[in-house]
Amino acid sequence: MFDLLNDCPGLAPWLEQTAELSGYLWDKGWAERNAGNLSIDVTDIITEQSACAADPLCRDLSFAYPQLAGRYFIVTGTGHRFRDLAHDAPHHACVLHLSDDGRVFHLVWGGEDDPDFRPTSEFPAHLRVHEFLRQRSAAERVVLHTHPTELIALTHLPEYQNEAALNRALWGAHPEVKVTVPRGVGLVPYTAPGTEALALATVAALRRDHPAAVWAMHGIVAVAREVMEAFDLVDTLNKAAQIILLRRGAGVASPGLNDAQLAELVRLFHLKD
Numbered sequence: 001m002f003d004l005l006n007d008c009p010g011l012a013p014w015l016e017q018t019a020e021l022s023g024y025l026w027d028k029g030w031a032e033r034n035a036g037n038l039s040i041d042v043t044d045i046i047t048e049q050s051a052c053a054a055d056p057l058c059r060d061l062s063f064a065y066p067q068l069a070g071r072y073f074i075v076t077g078t079g080h081r082f083r084d085l086a087h088d089a090p091h092h093a094c095v096l097h098l099s100d101d102g103r104v105f106h107l108v109w110g111g112e113d114d115p116d117f118r119p120t121s122e123f124p125a126h127l128r129v130h131e132f133l134r135q136r137s138a139a140e141r142v143v144l145h146t147h148p149t150e151l152i153a154l155t156h157l158p159e160y161q162n163e164a165a166l167n168r169a170l171w172g173a174h175p176e177v178k179v180t181v182p183r184g185v186g187l188v189p190y191t192a193p194g195t196e197a198l199a200l201a202t203v204a205a206l207r208r209d210h211p212a213a214v215w216a217m218h219g220i221v222a223v224a225r226e227v228m229e230a231f232d233l234v235d236t237l238n239k240a241a242q243i244i245l246l247r248r249g250a251g252v253a254s255p256g257l258n259d260a261q262l263a264e265l266v267r268l269f270h271l272k273d
């Protein structure tokens with residue numbers, strides 16, 4: 001294994017942001033036990049090449065991802081806790097390299113002291129999302145999955161189990177939501193974790209020009225150019241969910257901002273909704 005951090009100095013800031021984000025997710029209560037995962041496409045930062053066949057940690061993927069062949073990703077480990085990653089990235093995250101046919105990967109950094117280290121169990125969803133981003137030549141390279149408590153709670157309520165109603169409620173909670181997420185979020189009906197079906201449903205939601213897909217009764221996947229941009233997106237959405245639930249708890253039945261107030265935001269901030 002070559003000295004990746006030494007050879008690719010551009011990688012360190014991404015790993016530092018990964019650790020910083022991990023601490024925030026734990027502090028927010030969105031990363032219980034080993035919940036949540038993160039991947040970052042760092043292909044343009046890696047300047048060294050390494051041979052897959054030479055690495056004993058070369059592993060098969062369940063599916064082939066030919067459009068991601070040869071790409072490098074920072075990925076959090078399955079079974080690893082964000083609260084540990086916050087101060088020890090080399091043991092709880094890795095940089096991995098997909099083979100030239102997109103069927104296997106091997107570690108080029110991290111996963112230290114664990115011969116069985118594997119990327120997150122939601123890696124299939126991450127790879128499908130990265131595949132989608134590359135198809136679009138998108139600037140987004142960060143894919144974050146976490147469990148924002150109040151946003152999940154909202155998806156348990158029957159009236160928010162459709163995308164339009166969920167977005168209308170989130171926009172109505174606070175003007176920041178319409179300004180930050182003018183096209184709203186995608187809503188993925190409950191689908192078992194770690195499955196290809198969930199991965200494909202997530203991509204379908206993002207394809208509708210949403211920066212995030214809410215997984216009903218589970219969590220959210222957000223895509224962004226920067227690590228903290230992904231965190232801020234989830235934070236804004238979850239704040240809105242908190243407000244909606246507080247309002248309901250106070251016995252107030254209101255949509256919050258009305259249609260005219262939302263239209264005013266579109267006009268003032270030149271939003272594309």
Ligand SMILES: [Zn+2]
Nearest residue numbers: 035036218219
């Ligand atoms: Zn999850």
